[in-house]
Amino acid sequence: MKRTTRRLALNAMLSAMFVVLSMISISLPNMKITLDALPVLVASLLFGPLDGLSVGLIGSFLNQLLTYGLSPTTLLWILPAGLRGLLVGLYAKRHRFELTVRQLIMITVVTALLTTAFNTLIMYLDSVIIGYPFAATLPTVFFRIVAGIMTSIVFSLVLPGIIKALKKLDL
Numbered sequence: 001m002k003r004t005t006r007r008l009a010l011n012a013m014l015s016a017m018f019v020v021l022s023m024i025s026i027s028l029p030n031m032k033i034t035l036d037a038l039p040v041l042v043a044s045l046l047f048g049p050l051d052g053l054s055v056g057l058i059g060s061f062l063n064q065l066l067t068y069g070l071s072p073t074t075l076l077w078i079l080p081a082g083l084r085g086l087l088v089g090l091y092a093k094r095h096r097f098e099l100t101v102r103q104l105i106m107i108t109v110v111t112a113l114l115t116t117a118f119n120t121l122i123m124y125l126d127s128v129i130i131g132y133p134f135a136a137t138l139p140t141v142f143f144r145i146v147a148g149i150m151t152s153i154v155f156s157l158v159l160p161g162i163i164k165a166l167k168k169l170d171l
Contacts (some may be wrong), residue, residue, distance in 0.1 A: 014039035018059025044089035052085025112148035
């Protein structure tokens with residue numbers, strides 16, 4: 001199998017993994033604790049920004065369709081996962097895909113904070129477009145930030161082993 005075919009197949013599997021991990025989550029009012037960012041981070045750290053972007057967008061789009069169906073704000077809701085993949089991929093590419101654990105923690109925490117901020121903005125836009133009170137979502141912002149930081153630290157600890165194992169497969 002050609003290298004690009006394997007890469008495309010892995011990206012498809014990572015997008016599917018995003019959907020599965022998103023469905024295996026802890027859902028609270030206006031907050032969801034999930035590990036769905038893991039496949040986006042893997043694609044970004046292995047292949048770069050475009051792969052991370054595509055895995056984030058495709059996985060998030062499929063998840064949105066399966067969970068909520070198509071709505072006027074579907075495209076807004078898929079953007080944060082794509083942005084995370086793009087930013088992590090750009091950072092990894094800048095450092096020639098050789099990141100220390102400290103760098104990994106930093107980039108995953110920063111992108112988690114940006115993703116949380118972006119999701120909060122999208123909640124606001126969604127409330128305006130769909131017509132529900134945004135104020136109900138504000139009390140959860142602090143807890144969403146803490147959850148994002150905690151999952152980022154977990155990702156930083158498991159990603160080096162995952163990336164090393166996948167690189168051994170010569171993908």
